[in-house]
Every structure is written in C-alpha cells, then in structure tokens.
Amino acid sequence: MALTHDGLTRLLEPEGWRAAPQPLVMQLARLRRFIVDETLYLTTGPMMPRACDDAFELTLSDGSWMKRCVLSTILNELVYRGDLRALQLVRVDCFHHYADELTGDERVVVTALTPLAPLGGGPPPAELF
Numbered sequence: 001m002a003l004t005h006d007g008l009t010r011l012l013e014p015e016g017w018r019a020a021p022q023p024l025v026m027q028l029a030r031l032r033r034f035i036v037d038e039t040l041y042l043t044t045g046p047m048m049p050r051a052c053d054d055a056f057e058l059t060l061s062d063g064s065w066m067k068r069c070v071l072s073t074i075l076n077e078l079v080y081r082g083d084l085r086a087l088q089l090v091r092v093d094c095f096h097h098y099a100d101e102l103t104g105d106e107r108v109v110v111t112a113l114t115p116l117a118p119l120g121g122g123p124p125p126a127e128l129f
Helices: 007-012 038-047 073-080
Strands: 024-035 054-061 066-071 088-099 106-115
Touching (some): 007 024, 007 066, 007 088, 054 073, 066 073
Parallel strands (some): 066 106
Antiparallel strands (some): 024 088, 088 106
C-alpha cells in the first residue's frame, strides 16, 4: 500500500479526515512514550479519555513531511500488544485538533488508527519504557 500523497496536508486540516473517502496511509516514523498528568486530560477533554498514565507521541510521515501527533490513550493497547511500532505503515482513520493552552500550538490527536503490515506480537521495544 502506498503512502497518501499530501497526507500531512490533510492531517493538518481540522476536517481532513472527512475530506476524501480514501484512507490516509502514513509511515509511523517514530513512537515515543511519555508519562502524563492530569493537565493532559484537562486540555484535551474527551479526545483523550483517562485510560492509564502513559501517552504516546507519534511522528507520522507522508514521505515528504513529518508531524508529531498524540495517540489517544484509548489506543495505547496497540502499543502494549506490539501491534504498533516505529517504521511501519498505518492508516489514520480519525483525528482531532486541539490548541495547547500553554503554548497555543495546535496539536493533532489520532483517535482511530489501523496498523498495516504488522510487525508481529510481543512486548513493545524496551526503549519505549
């Protein structure tokens, strides 16, 4: 499956996931874990339900550009099971935008994602933890 041409442009549009019926296929270039506190949930609201104390930053690429995004905590199980790893293709099915209250920067929260070409089961790589 090929990367979506101008996928990052669609990702940066507030309604980009509704813009076209074709899937938004991107490469997961980097996956990084960080520990969260209550402020993440207060700023993102229902887009980031409190599932645990971990959150993951995704760096997504369309082959030309990269963007750091946040994986909704409800999708953490994909990482824990080993279904989601760096350097694989993913289909971004749904995402939302929010403005970081501290910096004013716009953030993308990926709320539905399908790993493509899974790399197998097992625990996630140790460098995430």
